[in-house]
Amino acid sequence: MPFGLLKYGLFPSRRVPRRIPPTPELKPSYDVVIIGGGGHGLAAAYYLATVHGITNVAVLEKGYLAGGNTARNTAIIRSNYLTPEGVRFYDESVRLYQGLSNELGFNIMYSERGHLTLAHTDAAVRTMRWRAEVNKHCGVNSELIFPNDIRKLAPSLNLSQDVRYPILAALHHPPGSIARHDAVAWGYAIGAARRGVEIHQQTEVTGLKREGNRIVAVETNRGTVACGKVLQAVAGSSTRLADMAGFRLPIKTVPLQACVSQPLKPFLDPIIVSGSLHAYISQSSRGELVMGGSTDPYSLYSTRSTLEFKETLMAHMLELFPFLSEVRLLRQWAGMADMTPDFSPVMGETPLANYYLDAGWGTWGFKATPVCGKRMAETVATGKAPDILHAFRLSRFEEFAQAGERGAASVGH
């Protein structure tokens, strides 16, 4: 082996195979056009090709592959939601994630850490207990634990009662995980491209040509393509695209900021979330502390970062981990999140006959990438949203039947 390795290293004739092909010319028409080349769009393309045998598919991406919110999330995967519909949906996603590296033949660096949602008030304890019971009822592993057990899982966490918001209890969700977000998108892209799906980067949709109740063509900056069906998966720009298609959405575009610290030796195994303190933290496989908080206080189409965000986040973070005061921040960024009134996504059919929607992913989109791709592919292939997506239909708002997940959104928004 050492000799082989030496030879491999010394002779520069080796070439890294290009696994995602360069952007081809646009064909005049496709069976399915997927707008948005992030994790969700690429996953849908992958499952369209693998499960439903539909490969005459184009994925159109305005920028570069997975460069939007797929690149800007904090990569947390969990299913400890509040409504049975939500728990069932996200649980399917966790199960798909657990086998995803094998399925794709691409290491997504899935790392099961356990997830602790801290409760600092009696009201929060009550919500955690509620979530634990709903989770258990749905076969998801969650339980309410108290400081003695929290200390065993996260010895570095400040459990002192002598702070502004003492930790009373936590919702412990052992399947909670993190993964390499880029790898998830790349794995799906490689798998889809290998089966004939075309991925068009730097291809911005500029208009949708509508005839009656159907979208017949998609106009882009590289030309117009006819389409059989269209899937919209453009978090952050959902309203702008829905405006082109001609229907309304219950979505506000709000920035969500996050940051990472300089790398440290591994000390923090579980993912720690505090709704009351508007803060969450996990340690990546590189050793960086990945930290985030609540969304910005008002809507904005921008990915700028603010000092206010970091001031409030760090003030709270230092209450949880006082020794981090000596640690420096390394990077900061923001994504544009689709916030919905009930903190659940909006997926499935639209008022148009051949146009399908994958939107409203707010601050909870990355964890749903596999299930959303799989189920949206099913929706596009069959023309009908499966039962598991029913609770998240667009028409739930005019029916006054929301799926309220605010109590289980990562932090109190």
Add this chain to the structure above:
Amino acid sequence: MKTMTCPLNGVRNISEFVCGGEVRAMPDPASGTDAEWADYVFMENNKAGVVREWWCHTPTSFWFIAERDTVTDEVLRTYPAGDVFTARRDFDAPNEGGA
């Protein structure tokens, strides 16, 4: 954007304000349909560009209207709601749905 000009209190830190959503016409309480109410309550114009919104200066509970650009993150103008809402709204019209 780090400050906002409150029509009552002058220039204040942005953290003293909360956004109350876009200024929109409410359906008629007497005749509005469920569909009109659902649209009013849940749907968003979510415009990329200049929007007109309700804002509140929380320390003084003063509600006013701000014009803001949602792309450049600039507040263009703020003014009291009385500049727009000049007449008192009559809510006493008959309501068949009861309380």
